[in-house]
Amino acid sequence: xxxxxxxxxxxxxxxxxTMKEIARLAGVSMGTVDRVLHHRGRVSAENIAKxxxxxxxxxxxxxxxxxxxxxxxxxxxxxxLMPRLDQDFNYWNQVWSGMAKAARELEPFxxxxxxxxxxxxxxxxxxxxxxxxxxNGMQALAIPPIHSQIMRPLAETLxxxxxxxxxxADMQCNRHRCFVGQDPWQGGVLAAKLLGxxxxxxxxxxxxxxxxxxxxxxxxxxxxxVFAKASGRAVLILEQSLSDPPERRRSDMSLFLARxxxxxxxxxxxxxxxxxxxxxxxxxxxxxDLIPGNVAALRExxxxxxxxxxxxxxxxxxxxxxxxxxxxxxxxxxxxxxPLDVVLKENLEEHLVGVTS
Amino acid sequence: xxxxxxxxxxxxxxxxxTMKEIARLAGVSMGTVDRVLHHRGRVSAENIAKxxxxxxxxxxxxxxxxxxxxxxxxxxxxxxLMPRLDQDFNYWNQVWSGMAKAARELEPFxxxxxxxxxxxxxxxxxxxxxxxxxxNGMQALAIPPIHSQIMRPLAETLxxxxxxxxxxADMQCNRHRCFVGQDPWQGGVLAAKLLGxxxxxxxxxxxxxxxxxxxxxxxxxxxxxVFAKASGRAVLILEQSLSDPPERRRSDMSLFLARxxxxxxxxxxxxxxxxxxxxxxxxxxxxxDLIPGNVAALRExxxxxxxxxxxxxxxxxxxxxxxxxxxxxxxxxxxxxxPLDVVLKENLEEHLVGVTS
DNA sequence: GAATGATGCGTTAACGCACACACTTTACGC
DNA sequence: GCGTAAAGTGTGTGCGTTAACGCATCATTC
Numbered sequence: 001x002x003x004x005x006x007x008x009x010x011x012x013x014x015x016x017x018t019m020k021e022i023a024r025l026a027g028v029s030m031g032t033v034d035r036v037l038h039h040r041g042r043v044s045a046e047n048i049a050k051x052x053x054x055x056x057x058x059x060x061x062x063x064x065x066x067x068x069x070x071x072x073x074x075x076x077x078x079x080x081l082m083p084r085l086d087q088d089f090n091y092w093n094q095v096w097s098g099m100a101k102a103a104r105e106l107e108p109f110x111x112x113x114x115x116x117x118x119x120x121x122x123x124x125x126x127x128x129x130x131x132x133x134x135x136n137g138m139q140a141l142a143i144p145p146i147h148s149q150i151m152r153p154l155a156e157t158l159x160x161x162x163x164x165x166x167x168x169a170d171m172q173c174n175r176h177r178c179f180v181g182q183d184p185w186q187g188g189v190l191a192a193k194l195l196g197x198x199x200x201x202x203x204x205x206x207x208x209x210x211x212x213x214x215x216x217x218x219x220x221x222x223x224x225x226v227f228a229k230a231s232g233r234a235v236l237i238l239e240q241s242l243s244d245p246p247e248r249r250r251s252d253m254s255l256f257l258a259r260x261x262x263x264x265x266x267x268x269x270x271x272x273x274x275x276x277x278x279x280x281x282x283x284x285x286x287x288x289d290l291i292p293g294n295v296a297a298l299r300e301x302x303x304x305x306x307x308x309x310x311x312x313x314x315x316x317x318x319x320x321x322x323x324x325x326x327x328x329x330x331x332x333x334x335x336x337x338x339p340l341d342v343v344l345k346e347n348l349e350e351h352l353v354g355v356t357s
Numbered sequence: 358x359x360x361x362x363x364x365x366x367x368x369x370x371x372x373x374x375t376m377k378e379i380a381r382l383a384g385v386s387m388g389t390v391d392r393v394l395h396h397r398g399r400v401s402a403e404n405i406a407k408x409x410x411x412x413x414x415x416x417x418x419x420x421x422x423x424x425x426x427x428x429x430x431x432x433x434x435x436x437x438l439m440p441r442l443d444q445d446f447n448y449w450n451q452v453w454s455g456m457a458k459a460a461r462e463l464e465p466f467x468x469x470x471x472x473x474x475x476x477x478x479x480x481x482x483x484x485x486x487x488x489x490x491x492x493n494g495m496q497a498l499a500i501p502p503i504h505s506q507i508m509r510p511l512a513e514t515l516x517x518x519x520x521x522x523x524x525x526a527d528m529q530c531n532r533h534r535c536f537v538g539q540d541p542w543q544g545g546v547l548a549a550k551l552l553g554x555x556x557x558x559x560x561x562x563x564x565x566x567x568x569x570x571x572x573x574x575x576x577x578x579x580x581x582x583v584f585a586k587a588s589g590r591a592v593l594i595l596e597q598s599l600s601d602p603p604e605r606r607r608s609d610m611s612l613f614l615a616r617x618x619x620x621x622x623x624x625x626x627x628x629x630x631x632x633x634x635x636x637x638x639x640x641x642x643x644x645x646d647l648i649p650g651n652v653a654a655l656r657e658x659x660x661x662x663x664x665x666x667x668x669x670x671x672x673x674x675x676x677x678x679x680x681x682x683x684x685x686x687x688x689x690x691x692x693x694x695x696p697l698d699v700v701l702k703e704n705l706e707e708h709l710v711g712v713t714s
Numbered sequence: 715g716a717a718t719g720a721t722g723c724g725t726t727a728a729c730g731c732a733c734a735c736a737c738t739t740t741a742c743g744c
Numbered sequence: 745g746c747g748t749a750a751a752g753t754g755t756g757t758g759c760g761t762t763a764a765c766g767c768a769t770c771a772t773t774c
Contacts, residue, residue: 016465018729018730018731019730019731019732020730020731028753028754029753029754029755030730030731030732030754030755031732031733031753031754031755032752032753032754034731034732034733035752035753037731038732038733040733041751042750042751042752042753043751043752043753044751044752044753047752047753061465062730062731063426063465063729063730063731064422064465064466065421065422065423065425065426065466065729065730065731066422066426066729066730066731066732066759067730067731067732068422068731068759069420069422069423069426069729069730069731069758069759069760069761070730070731070732070733070758070759071731071732071758071759072731072732072733072758072759073731073732105681108421108684108685182707183707186703186704186706186707189703190701190703190704193701193702193703194701197554197555197661198554198555227703304554324462327465328465337707337710338707339698339704339707339708340704340707340708341696341698341699341704342698342699342700342701342704343699344547344550344551344699345550346543346546346547346550346584347543347547347696347697347698347699349543350539350540350543350694350695350696350697351696351697353694375759375760375761376760376761376762377760385723385724386723386724386725387724387725387760387761387762388723388724388725388726388762388763389722389723389724391761391762391763392722392723394761395762395763397763398721399720399721399722399723400721400722400723401721401722401723404722404723419760419761420759420760420761422759422760422761423729423759423760423761423762424760424761424762425729425761426728426729426730426731426759426760426761426762427728427729427760427761427762427763428728428729428761428762429729429761429762429763430761430762
């Protein structure tokens with residue numbers, strides 16, 4: 001046999017192996033390696049095992065440049081399920097703007113982001129949107145798990161090879177997925193702390209509780225109530241329904257405050273805080289989300305604190321994680337935490353033109 | 358002549374032309390086009406003109422993927438100038454950790470990040486580090502413009518083709534560059550607001566002012582003073598020097614507070630706030646940066662608020678911007694704002710494992 | 715007038731991957 | 745026993761760019 005060591009390229013054992021290298025180590029051809037990597041089938045179980053072992057051991061990662069150049073892959077699609085962007089006071093639009101930024105950056109890599117919207121108030125509509133994405137054949141998926149009873153079975157029957165991200169809120173489900181978002185309970189705690197710091201000890205506070213909203217919001221309310229009470233502050237509760245018209249809410253609050261004049265502050269655990277700000281004038285007001293109405297209220301001093309979950313960052317990060325999977329088969333973390341931001345009039349502007357907008 | 362329209366690939370007149378296409382139009386070979394594009398010489402003036410005209414007219418842009426795959430380009434280096442990572446209470450280490458994350462992500466794209474450290478207390482040392490980077494041949498540069506008198510001439514004589522990012526602080530200079538960071542003045546304002554919200558109107562506050570530190574810190578102090586006074590609150594000033602030992606500082610503060618018992622709160626405009634926290638016990642304390650000592654103080658209740666400039670995000674974003682330039686010749690924005698974060702004990706943990714760590 | 719060098723230009727082999735295609739082997743029916 | 749299908753595998757080509765290489769054509773020199 002011809003000794004050709006000197007012709008052999010100097011492939012360092014620990015620099016990125018190529019498909020050819022994997023094929024050599026497994027004693028098969030590149031074609032077989034390719035079929036294993038792309039789950040195309042038509043490979044013996046024995047070879048699949050062998051190749052996968054070598055791939056794992058040597059840490060094979062496809063070369064993006066070669067992969068894209070070959071053109072064979074075509075456009076990969078990241079599917080995103082979203083409530084209609086204008087719902088929840090335009091909140092979803094902010095999430096989408098982060099995703100759209102990621103999409104622009106990913107365009108040269110032929111990764112596209114397909115956003116399918118559904119009516120947040122119509123649980124069955126999200127089934128339609130989900131099916132639509134499936135039909136369009138996406139290779140990765142990001143969804144906000146609202147309507148958990150509907151979403152859970154959909155998520156659990158999803159092809160296990162498709163990476164899944166939950167954003168905004170988390171949901172238990174027996175399938176591997178990544179959560180990108182923040183801890184709602186801790187948000188409530190933080191709100192209580194802010195009121196505690198800025199009010200005299202004796203003054204009670206009012207918590208606006210939405211009976212009909214999701215688990216995520218309930219957690220915020222609970223965190224608030226528990227922390228406030230633990231620090232010796234009375235919490236009065238005003239029950240509200242999201243379906244009530246704004247005027248109704250405003251008058252409810254005005255009435256409530258008139259009946260309880262000692263109340264020093266108010267916490268509204270969602271973006272509708274702007275609706276109550278006018279009624280709360282002269283008291284501390286803490287709410288959620290940098291939606292236009294709330295931003296205006298903060299600028300004009302009708303609000304004191306807004307907590308933010310950085311919707312743009314959340315969207316950007318969700319798409320970014322999925323793209324890393326599609327490009328490099330990087331596995332998803334179990335969770336990516338989005339920090340809880342405290343926004344005042346004085347740091348508002350810097351948050352509005354934040355890093356991912 | 359043979360009519361071969363059906364063999365001709367359907368090249369849309371307005372989708373990205375390839376080198377081959379340019380060569381065909383110019384009636385030369387790809388080799389000649391290559392020599393023109395890379396200014397390698399050995400081409401007739403006539404052909405250079407012809408090819409350059411076609412390139413301009415058809416808007417030719419090299420295909421990044423083919424370019425990188427061919428290996429001709431080799432590894433691109435982003436140079437980073439940094440104070441020794443352990444200086445400023447480990448602050449720079451946090452910035453670097455964001456950059457290191459970006460570096461890991463960029464590795465498959467054959468972009469490496471080279472970090473050169475200098476002694477922050479020795480202005481001339483940063484010249485050495487700068488020259489070292491130049492010698493190692495970097496194609497992009499990120500620097501924190503401390504020692505502006507030294508840095509400015511270095512930056513201004515830098516090859517104008519090399520994209521430049523200032524991070525942490527900004528600096529005027531007559532060369533195009535991008536600033537990644539936050540507005541220091543506004544940080545001071547925010548600190549004053551937080552003290553204002555949590556203290557009775559009559560109580561004065563103390564501002565620790567460091568005479569010998571940079572412009573960036575002076576701005577924070579100014580913002581604080583101006584805003585606090587404008588909202589009718591007395592500001593007492595304790596002058597300090599960064600070179601004083603911690604014990605000295607602590608006793609200075611204790612003495613100062615003993616002499617002015619009505620003081621309700623304290624602002625330290627840099628990461629050394631931990632040094633003063635013990636002395637300030639029982640009063641509101643606002644400081645800067647999530648360095649280990651301050652984090653511990655916040656957890657244990659010796660500090661109330663920490664402002665953060667998201668050092669990891671800052672580092673990550675700086676490197677990310679430069680990489681987009683190197684990969685796709687995307688132009689740098691003039692500025693990327695890093696939001697001012699307000700961190701309390703209650704949202705500390707979520708900030709520590711933030712999105713870019 | 716032959717040897718030498720400089721100049722201008724075309725050809726071609728990588729680069730790593732994706733996929734169409736062709737080929738071999740085994741399984742099964744008649 | 746032959747034909748046919750299916751399963752499993754290898755080969756070859758192309759993607760657009762880079763850069764080494766080779767071949768001409770001149771101008772210069774002894």
